[in-house]
Amino acid sequence: MCGVNGIFAYHSASGPPSEVELIATRDAMRARGPDGAGGWWSGDRRCGLGHRRLSILDLSDRASQPMISDDGRLVVVFNGEIYNYPALRRELEAGGVRFRTTSDTEVLLHLYACHGAEMVHRLRGMFAFAIWEETRRGLFLARDPYGIKPLYTANDGWTFRFASQVKALLAGGAVSRDPEPAGVVGFHLFGSVPEPFTLYREIRSLPAGHTQWVDAAGPREPKPFANLAGILAAGARNPAPASELNMRVRTAVLDSVGAHLLADVEVGAFLSAGMDSGALLGLMRDAGQREIRAITLAFDEFDGTDEDEAPLAARIAERYGAQHIVRRVSEGEFRDDLPAILEAMDQPSIDGVNTWFTAKAAKEAGLKVAISGLGGDELLAGYPSFVDVPRWYRHFGPLALVPGLGRLTRSLIEAIAPAQARARPKMLGLLEYAGTWPGAYLLRRGLFLPHELDQIMDPDLAREGLRRLKPLRRLATSIAPDPGSDTGRVCALESAHYLRNQLLRDADWAGMAHSIEIRAPLVDITLLRSLAPVIGGLVAGTGKAALANAPTVPLPAEIMSRAKTGFGVPTAAWMNAIAGAAGLTVGNLPETKGLASRQWSRVAFAGRPIEPRELRAA
Amino acid sequence: MMSDAPDILALVSDAFGGRGGIAQYNRDLLGALADARPNGTKVQSITVLPRHAPDQAIPPAGIQQLPPHPGRLAYALMALAVALSRRADLIFCGHLHMAPLAALIARLKGADLVIQTHGIEAWPPPPRLQRMALEAADLVLCVSRFTRARVLDWAAIAPERVLVLPNTVAEAFTPGGAASLRAQLGLEGKHVLLTVGRMDSRERYKGQDRVIAALPRLVAKGYDVVYVVAGDGDDVDRLQRLAADTGVAERVRFIGPIAPERLVEFYRLADLFVMPSTEEGFGIAFLEAMASGVPALGLNVAGARDALADSELGIAVAEPDFAAALSQALEKPKPAGHALATAVRARFGREHFALGAERALHRLLANVA
Numbered sequence: 001m002c003g004v005n006g007i008f009a010y011h012s013a014s015g016p017p018s019e020v021e022l023i024a025t026r027d028a029m030r031a032r033g034p035d036g037a038g039g040w041w042s043g044d045r046r047c048g049l050g051h052r053r054l055s056i057l058d059l060s061d062r063a064s065q066p067m068i069s070d071d072g073r074l075v076v077v078f079n080g081e082i083y084n085y086p087a088l089r090r091e092l093e094a095g096g097v098r099f100r101t102t103s104d105t106e107v108l109l110h111l112y113a114c115h116g117a118e119m120v121h122r123l124r125g126m127f128a129f130a131i132w133e134e135t136r137r138g139l140f141l142a143r144d145p146y147g148i149k150p151l152y153t154a155n156d157g158w159t160f161r162f163a164s165q166v167k168a169l170l171a172g173g174a175v176s177r178d179p180e181p182a183g184v185v186g187f188h189l190f191g192s193v194p195e196p197f198t199l200y201r202e203i204r205s206l207p208a209g210h211t212q213w214v215d216a217a218g219p220r221e222p223k224p225f226a227n228l229a230g231i232l233a234a235g236a237r238n239p240a241p242a243s244e245l246n247m248r249v250r251t252a253v254l255d256s257v258g259a260h261l262l263a264d265v266e267v268g269a270f271l272s273a274g275m276d277s278g279a280l281l282g283l284m285r286d287a288g289q290r291e292i293r294a295i296t297l298a299f300d301e302f303d304g305t306d307e308d309e310a311p312l313a314a315r316i317a318e319r320y321g322a323q324h325i326v327r328r329v330s331e332g333e334f335r336d337d338l339p340a341i342l343e344a345m346d347q348p349s350i351d352g353v354n355t356w357f358t359a360k361a362a363k364e365a366g367l368k369v370a371i372s373g374l375g376g377d378e379l380l381a382g383y384p385s386f387v388d389v390p391r392w393y394r395h396f397g398p399l400a401l402v403p404g405l406g407r408l409t410r411s412l413i414e415a416i417a418p419a420q421a422r423a424r425p426k427m428l429g430l431l432e433y434a435g436t437w438p439g440a441y442l443l444r445r446g447l448f449l450p451h452e453l454d455q456i457m458d459p460d461l462a463r464e465g466l467r468r469l470k471p472l473r474r475l476a477t478s479i480a481p482d483p484g485s486d487t488g489r490v491c492a493l494e495s496a497h498y499l500r501n502q503l504l505r506d507a508d509w510a511g512m513a514h515s516i517e518i519r520a521p522l523v524d525i526t527l528l529r530s531l532a533p534v535i536g537g538l539v540a541g542t543g544k545a546a547l548a549n550a551p552t553v554p555l556p557a558e559i560m561s562r563a564k565t566g567f568g569v570p571t572a573a574w575m576n577a578i579a580g581a582a583g584l585t586v587g588n589l590p591e592t593k594g595l596a597s598r599q600w601s602r603v604a605f606a607g608r609p610i611e612p613r614e615l616r617a618a
Numbered sequence: 619m620m621s622d623a624p625d626i627l628a629l630v631s632d633a634f635g636g637r638g639g640i641a642q643y644n645r646d647l648l649g650a651l652a653d654a655r656p657n658g659t660k661v662q663s664i665t666v667l668p669r670h671a672p673d674q675a676i677p678p679a680g681i682q683q684l685p686p687h688p689g690r691l692a693y694a695l696m697a698l699a700v701a702l703s704r705r706a707d708l709i710f711c712g713h714l715h716m717a718p719l720a721a722l723i724a725r726l727k728g729a730d731l732v733i734q735t736h737g738i739e740a741w742p743p744p745p746r747l748q749r750m751a752l753e754a755a756d757l758v759l760c761v762s763r764f765t766r767a768r769v770l771d772w773a774a775i776a777p778e779r780v781l782v783l784p785n786t787v788a789e790a791f792t793p794g795g796a797a798s799l800r801a802q803l804g805l806e807g808k809h810v811l812l813t814v815g816r817m818d819s820r821e822r823y824k825g826q827d828r829v830i831a832a833l834p835r836l837v838a839k840g841y842d843v844v845y846v847v848a849g850d851g852d853d854v855d856r857l858q859r860l861a862a863d864t865g866v867a868e869r870v871r872f873i874g875p876i877a878p879e880r881l882v883e884f885y886r887l888a889d890l891f892v893m894p895s896t897e898e899g900f901g902i903a904f905l906e907a908m909a910s911g912v913p914a915l916g917l918n919v920a921g922a923r924d925a926l927a928d929s930e931l932g933i934a935v936a937e938p939d940f941a942a943a944l945s946q947a948l949e950k951p952k953p954a955g956h957a958l959a960t961a962v963r964a965r966f967g968r969e970h971f972a973l974g975a976e977r978a979l980h981r982l983l984a985n986v987a
Contacts, residue, residue: 157782217977
């Protein structure tokens with residue numbers, strides 16, 4: 001993990017960018033890259049690039065960035081890891097290219113020199129980078145297909161800026177803080193800010209799987225180069241028999257884990273008592289790593305109860321011969337860390353607190369890199385949404401297509417049973433939203449539903465935000481082309497929204513805050529291509545079972561049965577307590593967790609603990 | 619589908635034979651498009667349909683201007699008739715008010731749509747049809763970063779499609795002596811402040827009243843200052859009364875409108891061009907003054923920030939700091955006019971404007987490829 005930034009005064013009317021701004025933006029990302037900092041200016045000083053380094057591959061100074069090609073024509077700043085770097089290097093060397101470092105950064109320079117923008121198709125990994133091309137006097141930007149690494153841009157019409165973080169762009173002092181209603185509304189709908197929007201009109205995310213070119217004619221519209229739905233659709237056209245599931249999962253996940261172990265520093269693991277992280281630990285052994293340190297969070301609240309993950313995680317660690325580190329976290333520590341958590345949160349999020357503490361523990365253990373089970377539920381149909389969304393779509397969809405029926409029913413229930421309506425706000429939306437896949441998904445994942453926004457924000461802001469965000473149309477684009485199966489559709493929706501905008505962003509800011517690079521072998525485009533032919537055929541539990549059985553030594557059977565019911569995580573209650581302390585109480589209804597998230601969202605949005613009267617005023 | 623050598627239909631309020639800043643911008647832009655070689659090939663044809671053309675004027679080669687149609691309905695019918703009777707790959711819409719008509723024609727012809735925005739007309743959210751028309755545009759050109767930001771406030775359009783193509787300054791504005799005009803006006807030995815701009819009682823944003831209010835302080839500091847106010851409008855009487863009430867009537871000269879060909883002499887006359895305006899779409903007068911070698915002072919508000927280049931060319935201050943900045947500006951010796959003029963052209967010269975127009979056109983052509 002590193003931090004990248006740049007300023008390009010592309011317009012003739014623009015003055016040369018300021019060194020002070022370049023450094024202010026770069027050094028706002030100090031935690032992303034504590035091992036070094038670099039800067040570079042083009043000869044005419046119209047373009048400046050900055051980099052903060054967390055050294056993981058080739059720890060020497062020759063691999064520091066910005067890195068300039070031998071002929072001086074290309075300059076790169078790069079955040080991420082290219083896992084197929086050794087193969088790419090061999091191929092380039094066979095073609096006569098000479099390398100001067102052993103870093104994956106250098107491969108980007110040579111690949112771009114050989115293939116231009118098409119080079120992105122060759123990359124396996126997580127990446128966000130910018131390459132200055134001296135001959136064409138332009139900037140080329142790219143971001144990985146899943147959107148693991150962040151890249152934000154700002155264009156005021158004269159000058160183009162980019163950075164790994166929204167807050168870093170703001171720290172430069174030259175970017176407008178005018179609000180973006182689509183970002184504000186998106187956060188309240190989903191609990192995270194959906195790309196390409198941010199909370200600020202001028203700052204956009206370069207969408208995942210896109211490239212962008214900027215030259216004197218201004219930034220061009222981002223161009224897609226990878227599409228998760230397209231990969232799933234291709235898989236559905238050539239389905240593999242269910243009998244191949246276990247073999248395919250084992251081969252492909254082992255391959256991905258092996259690729260994700262590429263590092264010149266120790267690679268550790270985040271270990272819960274769930275199947276994903278446990279299986280990955282087993283596959284790390286299979287991939288040949290002998291010494292593994294695995295980190296598990298434990299909470300005082302659950303000490304001695306069967307909600308405590310630590311004992312089961314210890315069994316997994318023991319089975320795979322890993323050194324197990326159990327890190328205890330108390331509510332007091334959460335309260336102490338809260339201001340730092342809110343500060344580190346680049347954009348507001350209703351989650352990420354667990355990752356914060358896991359990364360904190362990894363840092364305390366002296367790690368820089370850790371493997372995470374992130375993405376397993378999206379890839380292998382582990383979430384309840386894989387059951388709920390198709391079911392709602394089929395059961396309630398036909399009724400939802402009757403014009404006006406959904407709204408009428410909602411109004412009736414609100415009038416007749418207001419308490420029920422308040423306690424189960426989403427149930428009210430069933431007949432309104434379940435008629436389409438995007439609607440049914442919004443219903444499943446939504447924090448608030450569109451019709452509720454007027455209650456929590458200025459109605460004009462809500463209307464304008466919805467108009468700009470177009471949430472249902474945006475969701476619909478993530479299942480085009482049609483992934484060809486119910487599981488494929490939910491996989492695409494979950495991967496392109498919840499995973500991308502929530503989980504991966506949380507992993508980035510929470511990991512980054514502790515200078516920990518989180519690697520997710522289950523979030524990998526090569527893996528998705530390998531498994532796409534079997535994803536359509538997954539039924540409840542089969543995908544995760546295949547993963548649990550993937551290591552040569554399978555996960556203990558008790559893990560597989562226990563993991564199905566899940567474990568308690570007290571952070572939701574802590575967040576609730578913060579909101580509760582602010583004068584709100586939450587009932588004991590089944591949706592308590594959802595309602596707590598709603599209140600926590602107010603804290604995250606404000607970026608600080610908020611006063612009771614502020615909450616009541618809303 | 620746009621061909622390599624596109625035929626352009628321009629729907630404008632006024633261009634050739636028109637008066638004022640928008641007509642000037644349209645002439646500059648259409649002229650630049652006529653000369654552009656975005657792909658090495660020339661634009662096939664440019665047909666201009668204006669609503670107004672009070673003066674006689676002959677467009678440059680490659681541009682045909684049709685007779686004006688001032689009535690809205692007559693104009694719309696004429697535009698449709700023209701569009702349907704000839705090839706058009708690109709519809710250029712010179713004013714947001716005409717955007718719905720231009721969008722309709724672009725749709726009918728399967729042509730690309732480019733909409734120009736200037737200033738205040740594009741700042742508040744427009745009526746729905748105008749907004750939707752703009753959101754359908756392939757490119758939107760704005761004269762300043764401020765206008766662009768306001769457009770992006772209300773329009774759900776990819777920000778990459780919204781470009782800044784700032785006003786340019788005519789070649790006629792160059793530094794030079796002004797001794798004879800000074801003598802003629804009896805201004806020898808005086809500190810001369812100048813504003814050029816309309817004084818419209820409905821707008822009142824150019825800020826002449828701010829300058830008048832600041833004069834007593836300058837006089838008290840010992841400056842023998844004269845404020846020359848050029849331009850006309852129905853707000854002149856009020857400003858004259860203000861000057862009298864402020865006790866500086868003899869130091870404020872309202873000289874009325876100046877013929878365009880004589881403007882440069884009046885700019886050269888000034889020690890400081892001052893226009894504390896709050897609603898400039900861009901502020902072309904700042905550029906003209908600085909290209910004539912005269913330093914310029916304005917507010918860092920709206921488009922004026924661009925013309926003053928964030929204080930890198932002129933001086934752009936916050937409104938409360940204006941009076942102090944005016945006083946400070948007079949304390950400094952008048953800078954070398956040629957250096958300032960060169961710096962202005964390096965950012966806003968005609969060749970940059972022409973390149974900007976050509977690049978915008980090239981982007982549309984490249985989208986086809």
